[in-house]
Amino acid sequence: MSNNKIANSSTSARKPVVLMSMGAQERKGHAYQVMTHKYIMPLVEIAGCIPLLTPTCCGSDDIEQYLDMVDGVYLTGAGSNIDPSLYGQDNLTPEKPQDRDRDLFDLPLIHAALRRGLPLFAICRGMQELNVALGGDIHQKLYSVPGCNDHRENPEDPVAVQYAASHAIHCVPGSWLAELLGEEEIAVNSLHGQGIRTLGRGVAPLAHAPDGVIEAIHLPEQAQFTLGVQWHPEWQAASNPQSVAIFQAFGQACRQFSAQR
Template identity: 45%
Template sequence: MMQNRTPVVLLPADSRQLGDHPFHVAGHKYVKAVVQAAHALPLIVPALGSESDIAALLEVADGILLPGAVSNVHPSHFDQDVRDPSLPLDPARDGLTLRLIRAAVDARVPVLGICRGFQEINVAFGGSLHQAVHETAGMADHREPDTPELEQQYAQVHTVRTVAGGQLAAMTGSSEFMVNSLHGQGIDRLGAGLVAEAYAPDGLIEAVSVAGAKTFALAVQWHPEWDVLNTPAYLAIFRAFGAACQARVVKRN
């Protein structure tokens, strides 16, 4: 029997065309945060769409991190047409993640969604998205500034208010904290079975959990992987996720 095995966290890859060839890629900042903040072993999963063997993936997984991406969830998954054809889509990733999310929650595999991953979880549970938050009445512009400086793109720009008595409030020990903001889309209709955990000042939902989940099942719209070791609220999320992954290891031994 293996004791104290390092948890394995799956990261669904983006399907990306680089030059003449397609690649399966994942952002270094997510991989690094899994290692340094969740104390887990990241394993990048190719975006094979409907060809992915979900049952086999869940046999391997002690946790799943759904990372952010350049692409958006295809709006056909929430019964809308594409609003802006210039924005990138990733049908292969949709075909993997939208099947994986519900199966993972049912199998009691811890799940953390970030940005696109947050939106994927909402869509997987039957919710819909604003395809352009900044063009929605009453909403602020949540996109990052047009600058090559990453420190400016990922700077903390607005507060989020956690829901009293919620999981995120308990996890972070805070009713309000600052976050970065790098997204053009966001939750419109909340998915069935999801619970809002935090809101932006304009009322946009910024965090959700899965009601009744038997383990960690949380997603956030901002990017807690950025400077995670130096940002207490961000670190608290990854520590809680990592602890849930380690608990799954113990149960499986």
């Protein structure tokens, strides 16, 4: 049975709707709002949810109305970095793109989603947003931090090589993530130049890389599903049992929220 059939067989007549905030991209002098295909498909095919792609270029005034329509929030990775002024630092990577519209949408979105008890799943930049929204900060140049490995991909490699397993992560022993994944150590890909420095309020680690870099977080004091991961489980998710487990767990949390409306 395909993952799509698995997801569909476990859904009710109304599939849960999940907000995905889009990001800015410039193409030939025109401003675009974009969302990458690889993030959308596992949400649909494995989690069994319907994506609501939300522009971030129009400001944050309508966040509550957007959230009225959804059963979960899914914050994806992106090629841009979070504006360091939002976590009290000067910009140490001016050569890297930023997306302040997304920052100013997603940070209040996180607070609003948590107030409503909405399930929240965050990948890479999204995990960093979750931490920053709650008062944490970021290593802007993780690769220059003593004792830390270089977690960036080689831009000259083919995409399949960039997203291949790069290092192990170690889940907190006995944690719900270790139980979900079926083991306390798994191999993951690694495509990030930045990483969590100081954890935000109520944020706790769920997994670390061998060099101590935080690879997964959650909010244990929140009743709803919350998970942020630094790697990219969306990449070829259907062929990765741990990725399937993560997306199915998020989809189930969204179905439970929908059923309680």
